[in-house]
Amino acid sequence: MPSDRVLDVRGLTVEYGTDAGAVVAVDNVDLHVGPGEFVGVVGESGCGKSTLLFAIARLLSPPAAITAGTVDFRGDNLAAMSEKELNVLRWRDLSVVMQSAMNALNPVKSIGAQFRDTLVAHGNAKAEIANRSVEVLKLVGIDPIHLRSYPHQLSGGMRQRAMIAMALLFTPELVIMDEPTSALDVVAQRSLMVQIKELQERLGFAVLFVTHDMSLVSHFSDRLVVMYAGQVVESGPTRTVFDQPAHPYSRGLLDAFPSIRGPRLHLTGIPGRPPELRNPPSGCRFHPRCPVEMGHCKAIAPDLYPVGTSHARCLQHVPAADTAAVMP
Amino acid sequence: MTALLVDTSTAATAQPDAVRRRGGGLLRAVLSSKKAVVGLVLFLVFCVFAIDPGLFTTVDRPNELAFDPSLAPSSQHLLGTTALGQDIWAQLVFSTRQSLVIALVAGFFATVLSVLVGVTAAYLGGITDDVLSLITNVFLVLPTFPLIIILATYAGKGTLLVVLIVLVVTGWSYGANQMRAQTLSLRNRDFLESARVRGERRSYIIVVEVLPTMTSLIVANFLGAALYSVLTAAGLQFLGLGDPNSSSWGTMLYWSQNQQALQTGMPLWSIAPGLCVALLGVSFALINYAFDEISNPALRPVRRRRAKRSRA
Amino acid sequence: MTSPLFEARGLTKHFKVGGNLSRKSLHAVDDVSLVINPREIVALVGESGSGKSTIARLLARVYEPTSGEIRYQGKSLRSMRTRRQTMAYRSDVPMVFQDPFSSLNPAFRVSHGIMRGLKLHRPDLGRAERRAEALRVVEAVGLSPAAEILDRYPYELSGGQRQRIGFAQALAYRPKVILADEPVSMLDVSIRVGLLNLMTALRADEGVSFLYITHDLASARYVSDRLLVMYAGHIVESGPTESVLADPKHPYTQLLLSAAPDPRTPLEVSGSDIGEPPRVIDPSPGCRFRWRCPLAIDRCAIEDPLLRELGPQHSAACHVASAVADAVSAE
Numbered sequence: 001m002p003s004d005r006v007l008d009v010r011g012l013t014v015e016y017g018t019d020a021g022a023v024v025a026v027d028n029v030d031l032h033v034g035p036g037e038f039v040g041v042v043g044e045s046g047c048g049k050s051t052l053l054f055a056i057a058r059l060l061s062p063p064a065a066i067t068a069g070t071v072d073f074r075g076d077n078l079a080a081m082s083e084k085e086l087n088v089l090r091w092r093d094l095s096v097v098m099q100s101a102m103n104a105l106n107p108v109k110s111i112g113a114q115f116r117d118t119l120v121a122h123g124n125a126k127a128e129i130a131n132r133s134v135e136v137l138k139l140v141g142i143d144p145i146h147l148r149s150y151p152h153q154l155s156g157g158m159r160q161r162a163m164i165a166m167a168l169l170f171t172p173e174l175v176i177m178d179e180p181t182s183a184l185d186v187v188a189q190r191s192l193m194v195q196i197k198e199l200q201e202r203l204g205f206a207v208l209f210v211t212h213d214m215s216l217v218s219h220f221s222d223r224l225v226v227m228y229a230g231q232v233v234e235s236g237p238t239r240t241v242f243d244q245p246a247h248p249y250s251r252g253l254l255d256a257f258p259s260i261r262g263p264r265l266h267l268t269g270i271p272g273r274p275p276e277l278r279n280p281p282s283g284c285r286f287h288p289r290c291p292v293e294m295g296h297c298k299a300i301a302p303d304l305y306p307v308g309t310s311h312a313r314c315l316q317h318v319p320a321a322d323t324a325a326v327m328p
Numbered sequence: 329m330t331a332l333l334v335d336t337s338t339a340a341t342a343q344p345d346a347v348r349r350r351g352g353g354l355l356r357a358v359l360s361s362k363k364a365v366v367g368l369v370l371f372l373v374f375c376v377f378a379i380d381p382g383l384f385t386t387v388d389r390p391n392e393l394a395f396d397p398s399l400a401p402s403s404q405h406l407l408g409t410t411a412l413g414q415d416i417w418a419q420l421v422f423s424t425r426q427s428l429v430i431a432l433v434a435g436f437f438a439t440v441l442s443v444l445v446g447v448t449a450a451y452l453g454g455i456t457d458d459v460l461s462l463i464t465n466v467f468l469v470l471p472t473f474p475l476i477i478i479l480a481t482y483a484g485k486g487t488l489l490v491v492l493i494v495l496v497v498t499g500w501s502y503g504a505n506q507m508r509a510q511t512l513s514l515r516n517r518d519f520l521e522s523a524r525v526r527g528e529r530r531s532y533i534i535v536v537e538v539l540p541t542m543t544s545l546i547v548a549n550f551l552g553a554a555l556y557s558v559l560t561a562a563g564l565q566f567l568g569l570g571d572p573n574s575s576s577w578g579t580m581l582y583w584s585q586n587q588q589a590l591q592t593g594m595p596l597w598s599i600a601p602g603l604c605v606a607l608l609g610v611s612f613a614l615i616n617y618a619f620d621e622i623s624n625p626a627l628r629p630v631r632r633r634r635a636k637r638s639r640a
Numbered sequence: 641m642t643s644p645l646f647e648a649r650g651l652t653k654h655f656k657v658g659g660n661l662s663r664k665s666l667h668a669v670d671d672v673s674l675v676i677n678p679r680e681i682v683a684l685v686g687e688s689g690s691g692k693s694t695i696a697r698l699l700a701r702v703y704e705p706t707s708g709e710i711r712y713q714g715k716s717l718r719s720m721r722t723r724r725q726t727m728a729y730r731s732d733v734p735m736v737f738q739d740p741f742s743s744l745n746p747a748f749r750v751s752h753g754i755m756r757g758l759k760l761h762r763p764d765l766g767r768a769e770r771r772a773e774a775l776r777v778v779e780a781v782g783l784s785p786a787a788e789i790l791d792r793y794p795y796e797l798s799g800g801q802r803q804r805i806g807f808a809q810a811l812a813y814r815p816k817v818i819l820a821d822e823p824v825s826m827l828d829v830s831i832r833v834g835l836l837n838l839m840t841a842l843r844a845d846e847g848v849s850f851l852y853i854t855h856d857l858a859s860a861r862y863v864s865d866r867l868l869v870m871y872a873g874h875i876v877e878s879g880p881t882e883s884v885l886a887d888p889k890h891p892y893t894q895l896l897l898s899a900a901p902d903p904r905t906p907l908e909v910s911g912s913d914i915g916e917p918p919r920v921i922d923p924s925p926g927c928r929f930r931w932r933c934p935l936a937i938d939r940c941a942i943e944d945p946l947l948r949e950l951g952p953q954h955s956a957a958c959h960v961a962s963a964v965a966d967a968v969s970a971e
Contacts, residue, residue, distance in 0.1 A: 188915025269833035
């Protein structure tokens with residue numbers, strides 16, 4: 001039921017004002033996250049996933065702005081709230097983990113001091129602060145002695161965990177993560193993801209996870225949303241998207257991963273490159289690169305059509321009932 | 329030949345730190361900033377004064393005591409005459425040349441020295457860097473005005489050459505630190521390592537690979553040095569350390585102060601050259617804005633024309 | 641049996657760290673021996689801090705080794721003193737870099753690097769011939785129309801195109817071995833495959849060998865004939881790619897393999913290794929992996945394991961793996 005959803009984004013559009021007119025970075029995106037769900041948003045550079053994330057978290061700065069749509073977070077439209085209202089629920093109900101802890105953590109303050117800042121900002125008493133800080137570090141597997149450490153004294157993996165600990169200070173309902181593993185090595189990456197999953201099971205929060213590493217997120221997410229050129233092109237349960245990708249882009253992307261186990265096949269990737277958002281291709285934005293382009297794809301812009309348990313933005317899947325209305 | 333992914337796309341991907349093409353690009357960059365255009369126009373006006381003063385005044389030899397002293401401004405003497413009988417406007421116009429020459433020449437050589445020391449120190453690193461940085465910092469920290477006065481007095485009352493030398497010696501160190509900082513940030517960029525691996529000599533790398541990526545900074549440095557030179561030269565001459573018989577704004581200030589122009593009701597004699605010094609300095613500062621914006625995109629004015637919400 | 645192009649023995653590189661007065665030294669590479677043959681793609685896999693980039697730079701003569709020897713076509717690199725000899729070496733062994741956004745000088749057109757390279761390393765060519773060769777290599781890396789691409793500035797090209805230019809620059813020398821330092825890790829996934837295919841094509845068409853340095857096992861498997869696994873400055877396993885991946889003998893290789901995500905197979909989520917980086921500043925004797933190793937025995941803390949051949953051309957540096965192999969062959 002839609003009312004259970006922790007996050008319900010509808011028709012979200014984000015535009016950048018440039019000298020040459022507005023550039024649409026996120027185009028009419030629908031997205032939802034249920035309680036305790038792990039939703040992965042994947043796509044390559046320029047697809048708009050990070051912009052989408054920032055828009056949801058209301059962290060956009062000019063010249064970018066939300067120009068349409070709603071971001072429903074437990075009944076409140078984040079897109080329409082003022083800074084003051086947002087500050088009440090920021091971190092308490094909704095927190096954000098950034099890509100690079102080195103950039104997000106204050107290098108001249110100890111970890112403990114940063115936790116304290118956050119706790120004080122939300123009105124916690126002194127005694128609670130110390131306890132909560134220790135508790136939260138233990139949750140992520142860091143020795144509480146590191147409350148005294150500075151960010152540069154911790155390894156990359158530990159810093160990311162400290163960021164996650166900080167994000168969990170108030171056991172929010174939703175944690176938004178922007179590529180938190182991309183600066184880590186493969187073993188540390190896996191370990192961090194496993195940790196996040198464990199915490200999720202223990203504390204019950206939902207996760208919206210943005211990444212370019214489809215391969216990694218596929219092992220941990222419940223649902224997957226694939227973005228291309230500012231639009232959602234496929235979304236559905238993770239295994240379905242992986243085993244039966246309904247959109248040619250998703251299929252192409254999956255095929256571009258060389259496998260480690262299993263037969264050694266020749267791969268071809270996807271020819272061409274992602275379009276300029278200033279001037280996206282007409283009709284289906286993927287048509288110039290699509291191996292199954294059908295002629296009318298350059299004229300008609302597809303909607304998201306249901307395909308089994310997922311949805312795909314591809315004219316191959318126009319439901320029979322709508323064919324007459326959609327096709328030329 | 330094996331069929332490879334042939335990439336024929338012609339669309340350019342916008343990169344965050346696109347360096348404009350040189351030459352035409354620089355001019356376009358300057359023209360796009362309103363402040364810079366004002367500065368440029370001002371500068372060009374002064375250039376015309378310097379190149380052909382005869383266009384603006386009928387007086388041939390402005391320092392000659394040819395007129396009645398202390399006259400008020402009139403149609404014959406636009407700014408009046410000095411206490412010694414010289415046409416102030418004529419003096420002003422003829423003085424432009426020396427002031428401009430000082431600004432450009434001292435600015436140029438100070439910049440050359442800054443670039444040489446700063447870039448070499450950063451690129452070579454190690455002991456060379458330590459030594460050169462020490463020298464730079466010593467010069468930076470020395471109190472300039474007392475140093476200038478000592479140097480100028482020691483060198484004998486100032487011919488133009490002495491003034492120029494003094495300005496270059498005291499004006500290079502600030503820029504050297506900037507150049508060094510910028511070069512340090514570039515030092516580990518892959519394209520420089522690529523040049524090293526290619527087998528290029530160090531001198532080649534510094535001159536051909538590093539410097540062109542720093543053109544905006546170097547030009548900005550030059551403008552800063554020119555500004556410094558204009559103001560300091562005027563100051564030196566005002567104190568009497570220049571050649572009192574020469575034709576420059578600073579010398580005019582010297583004489584007007586000497587003859588107590590402000591107290592005896594001839595304020596234009598002091599104000600006019602002072603204003604010119606200030607305006608020339610301002611023109612450099614304004615042109616500099618354009619270069620600051622080029623090299624540091626964060627300073628570019630954010631177009632606040634936000635995209636409008638179309639529906640709730 | 642053709643003789644190897646590169647032979648390194650006991651290669652060691654230590655860096656002084658901690659300021660001018662400190663005695664601490666960072667053991668970036670310790671006692672590494674490797675071989676690169678003609679027409680071969682060798683993958684050097686390791687995480688950050690493993691020393692793989694340092695090896696590339698040692699082979700590219702950006703650093704001088706602290707000790708050990710590198711032989712190129714039988715001649716020791718140390719014996720190449722004159723500029724002529726050094727340049728001849730550089731012609732044969734160019735490098736391709738990781739970051740497409742900083743590997744080309746933004747102030748010049750894309751042709752600059754290629755033309756400079758040709759001028760320095762193919763002095764026999766005249767101006768027109770250099771231009772023709774530049775066009776040829778740009779086409780050879782799959783960029784077209786070559787003349788137009790050469791005239792562009794780096795900011796007008798995409799990341800994938802810039803990396804191809806990096807390969808073109810290397811190709812212009814008619815090299816024998818190209819040192820590729822993580823050439824695809826900063827590119828989008830759908831673009832990577834194109835460049836990996838380019839490497840295998842260049843090996844087939846131009847007869848070039850590659851040292852492909854990466855942290856990504858999957859791409860290493862896709863292109864390479866042989867695999868070298870590095871950890872904390874040592875080579876811990878080496879052998880034909882398929883053998884190493886099918887039967888990894890070193891616990892670190894096993895760990896890497898289990899942690900590497902593959903969308904087609906489920907990820908092993910057991911194991912508590914959190915990926916803490918190894919200690920390479922003044923390391924103590926013994927195996928550097930022992931703190932993380934599930935199989936560590938007493939001997940591991942005392943003695944550095946050496947690479948030992950434990951299968952056909954397949955070596956690993958592990959006391960436990962050696963013991964197992966001995967036990968098996970004794971039966």
